[in-house]
Amino acid sequence: xxxxxxxxxxxGEHDGDYDAVVLAGGAARRLGGxxxxxxxxxxxxxxxxxxxACADARNTVVVADPRPTARPVTWAREDPPGGGPLAALxxxxxxxxxxxxxxLSADLPFLxxxxxxxxxxxxxxxxxxxxxxxxxxxxxxxxxxAYRARPLHGTLASLRTEHGGLTxxxxxxxTAALNxxxxxxxxxxxxxxxxxxxATARARIREHGHVLDEWISAVKDELGIDLDVDTGVxxxxxxxxxxxxxxxxxxxxxxxxxxxxxxxxxxxxxxxxAARKAAALARRWAEEDAAxxxxxxKPSTGPDAG
Numbered sequence: 290x291x292x293x294x295x296x297x298x299x300x301g302e303h304d305g306d307y308d309a310v311v312l313a314g315g316a317a318r319r320l321g322g323x324x325x326x327x328x329x330x331x332x333x334x335x336x337x338x339x340x341x342a343c344a345d346a347r348n349t350v351v352v353a354d355p356r357p358t359a360r361p362v363t364w365a366r367e368d369p370p371g372g373g374p375l376a377a378l379x380x381x382x383x384x385x386x387x388x389x390x391x392x393l394s395a396d397l398p399f400l401x402x403x404x405x406x407x408x409x410x411x412x413x414x415x416x417x418x419x420x421x422x423x424x425x426x427x428x429x430x431x432x433x434x435a436y437r438a439r440p441l442h443g444t445l446a447s448l449r450t451e452h453g454g455l456t457x458x459x460x461x462x463x464t465a466a467l468n469x470x471x472x473x474x475x476x477x478x479x480x481x482x483x484x485x486x487x488a489t490a491r492a493r494i495r496e497h498g499h500v501l502d503e504w505i506s507a508v509k510d511e512l513g514i515d516l517d518v519d520t521g522v523x524x525x526x527x528x529x530x531x532x533x534x535x536x537x538x539x540x541x542x543x544x545x546x547x548x549x550x551x552x553x554x555x556x557x558x559x560x561x562x563a564a565r566k567a568a569a570l571a572r573r574w575a576e577e578d579a580a581x582x583x584x585x586x587k588p589s590t591g592p593d594a595g
Contacts, residue, residue, distance in 0.1 A: 533575025
């Protein structure tokens with residue numbers, strides 16, 4: 290593993306070489322005690338949305354009582370439960386082994402993989418103990434952050450010794466002891482503390498500029514598919530099939546493309562090749578139909594004309 294003179298990785302190197310700790314066991318008092326990690330935004334539980342953002346983590350630890358999730362995780366719980374975020378981190382961190390740890394709360398509806406990668410890249414680019422996201426008002430969001438594991442372990446151990454445990458200690462006791470840098474991401478830092486926040490998140494993902502990506506992500510999570518394909522290619526294919534053949538041909542054709550790609554081994558390349566073949570067929574079909582229509586519309590000039 291190459292390192293720079295400060296001992297940190299080169300930016301972007303080994304992006305997946307990290308562990309994630311997701312805190313999902315809070316009381317959600319401002320939601321009336323509702324099961325906040327299970328609240329659905331865009332058809333997906335908030336917890337599952339966060340798990341999708343760190344899907345390439347080597348190991349993901351969720352600190353909460355176990356529940357069904359869209360992908361496998363390691364479960365941990367602070368003792369006693371409800372001891373606060375610092376105690377929850379103390380329960381989750383021992384289950385990690387990577388030298389970089391992404392710490393996330395389970396109520397971030399707009400967190401995506403690019404933000405997680407950005408935090409890690411910024412961490413690798415410098416010598417700080419951690420990189421914290423800030424909200425639109427410039428406030429630190431220490432539960433949307435990437436930390437180096439060694440100072441994280443060391444600081445937690447010191448706090449345990451000093452206070453006899455971590456239960457009830459505010460998170461700022463940890464962050465105040467670490468050398469942190471900050472990056473801004475007003476969208477990814479949005480968290481859902483109230484029902485108004487939930488309503489805002491649900492409305493935003495249905496906006497024209499977001500709804501398609503949100504829907505595709507939700508479908509992939511629901512079906513257990515981890516595949517990034519060029520949706521533009523599939524949309525063009527659906528358009529060609531609908532216009533050149535018949536409107537019901539669009540969904541059936543895209544289904545058959547997916548089936549053919551799976552039979553040939555799957556992957557983005559297989560989808561692209563199957564879509565290319567089907568789109569070419571749709572265009573040939575449309576050209577043939579156009580030629581026949583043109584022939585039918587020509588006035589007859591043969592001997593029987595008139």
